[in-house]
Amino acid sequence: MAEPMIECEGLTKRFGDFTAVDNVSFNVEPGAIFGFLGPNGSGKSTVIRMLCGILEPSGGTARIGGLDVVEQTDVLKESIGYMSQKFSLYDELTVEENLRFYGKLYGLRREALRKRFDELLTLTHLEPYLDRRAALLSGGWRQRLAMACALMHEPRVLFLDEPTAGIDPVARRELWDLLFEFSGRGMTLFVTTHYMDEAERCSNVGYIYLSKLIVCGVPDELKMLPEVNPPGTRRIDVTCEHVTLGLQTLRHRAGISAATVFGQSMHLLVDDAVSDERIRGYLAEAGIRDVDLRPISPSLEDVFVALTAKHGGGTE
Amino acid sequence: MKLFRGFSAILYKEFISMLRDPTTLFFMLIPPMIQMIAFGFALDNDVKNMGLIVYDQAHTVESRQLVDRFVNTETFKVVGRVNSVAEMESEIRKGHAYAALEIPPDFSRNLRAGRSATVQLAIDGSNSTTALQALNTGAAVTMRDSIAQLLRESGRSNIPIEVRPQMLFNPAMKSPNFFIPGVIGLVLQMATLFTTAMAIVRERERGTLEQLLVSPVSRWGLMMGKLIPYFCLGSAMAALLLLIMRLVFNVPIAGSLFGLAVSVLVYVFTLLSIGLLVSTRAENQMQALQMTMALILPSVFFSGFIFPRETMPWIFYAISTVLPATYAIELIRAIVLRGATFAEYWPSLAILSLMAAAVFSFCAARFKRKIG
Incomplete structure (x- = not known):
């Protein structure tokens, strides 16, 4: 088997007396769609932030593509994309300007920027809205734009923190179609969600509860666990x-x-x-x-x- | 280029954001101009035509001449005549006049007989500026009369010691000329500090900061990209204020325009850096606002804007030495009013430049590219 794309070993985060993430270990294979589930406040976003290098772990290690998230943050940032819960966009910028901004931020130059810009437009169907301010987009389109922004630099791993919270079912379905397409192209996806039907679509799932990862694996295998099917x-x-x-x-x-x-x-x-x-x-x-x-x-x-x-x- | 990674992207975005935000543009350009014009006119403490009450008990040619000489100074104008000491004091208490002149009935008699003729000048001392002016003018008027009489009597044609004052700068002694450069310093501070003070904290509140931190943008690139657009706006504002100074208040610029421009730009950069520093420390915009106010208030009192720094208690003097406004106001006054040359004003400019470099570097170097 190939080397894992994401490796977590005993990852822990404490805020004062409160342990937000407690000794979490898991691996995600390249090209997998990893569904990360758990109730609100269980530590999902904290794990993502640590993996993205914007929150210092209190203990344990994590590597993405072989790069340590603490020691090699700067190199790591080139190869990861992150879409936060709120679809954080610059409301006063148009769709096109938002995309250009993120492209430039990752150092894309004219040719490369234009090429990638066109690719993402084709993929996300955002063309009709290019001149619209992000503030005026509906939830589903905001989410698409946020995702396109996170993808401008062609990351190898994309983190999506509750990408489908608060959007309509059609947009939700279309987002998942896109995610499958990315996965098919070899991108590794790390998705947090509340929806069980979305979890069923993932190639791997992890469930975090009260700061602890209580289960992690392939959905079909998890359903065979003896705890789930007590003998008799x-x-x-x-x-x-x-x-x-x-x-x-x-x-x-x-x-x-x-x-x-x-x-x-x-x-x-x-x-x-x-x-x-x-x-x-x-x-x-x-x-x-x-x-x-x-x-x-x-x-x-x-x-x-x-x-x-x-x-x-x-x-x- | 690694050091300033992401600079051009942030610059691109900030310029668009700034130009699309009419509120900030408005508040950065219009109120400062209004403030400057209002302050400039209000802070005129040239005392002219102070109300004077006359209680003339002599009713002689000499007493009338004395009152005329008071009026001829233009410092006083007669606003009423009364017939008792009680009325005189009451008029001053009512605020109708700043001073009252009481001429006793024997004024002319004494004068003609070569005795000392006494008049009383009652002054409202509650406003020290006007009181001082009234006192000086009153003393000067009577002294001049006395000397003229003494000269006549002694047969001398000249006085023993004569002062020939020469006003080197601001020859007309107009107080706007002194205050306007200070007003520019303070108004610039108010308007520019807020813009960058909101810059980072706004992103923190909107959640976009997290998105930026995930990207490989460098802290220097981020800070510089945030600062430059507002630096352009701040410079435009500074130019406007100097234009108002020159055209509305007719304050001539005695020194080099280039030196003035450099000083003001360094000052704007310092202010914007302080704003950024506030922005990286504050948790929300409200907090940033309060921190900014806490910085602005001491500048009004301790920068030498109104009160000379040298006469301050040591603690306030110490505060004044760390305020950029102190050096900026000193620089603008030196160049505009006194025509100071680089050799004369460089220490202030050097301190201001050091402040700019230190605050900006501190802000960028200490900015944590982490959340929480």
């Missing part, structure tokens, strides 16, 4: 009428350890000892008929829920 249990999807009533009926029964509503159905984690017929029976007692049961595999959300519970977490 199975996950089933129950489709029926009056789902909420059904949930109340089943939630506290012996042998049913997790029950969550998903639209018109509910997902259950059930002991093998509890047969499908027994579940139908419980529901029938509550007057619910036309019950459809089928086995399912765990989602990433199930994985994170199971692992969060194991780390003494959860809001309840």
Whole structure:
């Protein structure tokens, strides 16, 4: 296997008494789309800032493309791009001026600047808005512009901090299409997100909870973890009428350890000892008929829920 | 070029931002001109036509001549005549007059008899400037009369000692000429400090600073790129203010225009560097504003703008030595009013240049390319 693009080893950040990032270690392979998940305040942005060399780690090491983020920051900066949470742009500058500014900032000269500028326009479809001030762009276009700005210097690694927060579903879908395209060209992407469906699209995911990285790996492998699939249990999807009533009926029964509503159905984690017929029976007692049961595999959300519970977490 | 990496990019952006920000442009160009004109006219402490109350109990030719001589100095004008000491004092308390002249009934009798004739000049001492002027004028008028009489009586044709004053600079002794250069120093400071004081902290608030820090821009490139556009604007403003000085207040420039330009530019650079320093230390724009105010206020009092530095208590004198405004005002006065040559004014310019270089270097070298 190729050398990892991003290597973190025991990365730690303390602000006074508070440990924002606690001993985090992981690797990201070149060309991967690494999804970094976790609740607000769990330390996602802090990790990104340390990797980008703008925040000094309190402990541990991190290397990007073999360059140490503390010792070789200046060289490193040439090869990374960063798109912050707020799509930080210069509002008083037009789209074109924003792009030119970032190009110049990374030392692109006339020819190279023009070439890269054209490439990114084709990719992001920003042409119609070239003369528009950034302040007047809608959320989706701002995000595209911010990404184009972060890409002007053709970074090998692109960090995106919640790139899809607050934008419409179409723009979100289109952004992911772009990310897949970059990944296909060999760029490594490091994306933080709240959305589970986005996590499912990543080639690798990490989940940070209360400053600790509690899981990291390929989504399909994570779903096979024994913590997620305790021996002697199975996950089933129950489709029926009056789902909420059904949930109340089943939630506290012996042998049913997790029950969550998903639209018109509910997902259950059930002991093998509890047969499908027994579940139908419980529901029938509550007057619910036309019950459809089928086995399912765990989602990433199930994985994170199971692992969060194991780390003494959860809001309840 | 590594040292100034990213300079041209920042310069490009800052110029566009500056030109697209009408509020800053307006506040940098218009209020300073208004301030300068207002200050320039308000700070005229040439005392003329002070109100004088006359209580003439003599009603003689001599008493009337004495009052006329007071008026002829142009320092006084008679604003009322009263008939008692009580009224006289009351008029001064009411603020109707700065001084009152009481001529006793025996004034002419004594004068003609060769005795000492006494008049009383009551002065409102609450304003020391006008009081001093009234006192000097009153003493001079009566002294001149007395000497003339003595000469007549003694038969001498000349007085024993005669002073022949020669005003070397500002021969008309117009006080605007003295104040205007100081006003330029202060007005420039107010308008320029704010512009760069907001420069970095604004980016910090908008979140764009983080984006800049991730890029390979160097601290020197960043600071220089931020400073230069405002340096251009500040220079334009300085030129405008000097133009107002010359054309509106008719203050002639006695020394070299080039020396003046260099001094003012160095001063503007120093101010902008201080602004940048504030900007890198402040956490938000409000804080930057407060820090700037804290720098501006001492300059008004301690820069020698109004009060001569040499008469200040040592602590204020010490403060004045670290204020760029002190040296700038000194330089402008020296060149504009006294026509000082480089050999004469270079120490102030050297100190100001050192300040500029030191503050800017400190600001760039100590700027942390990290957050948090």
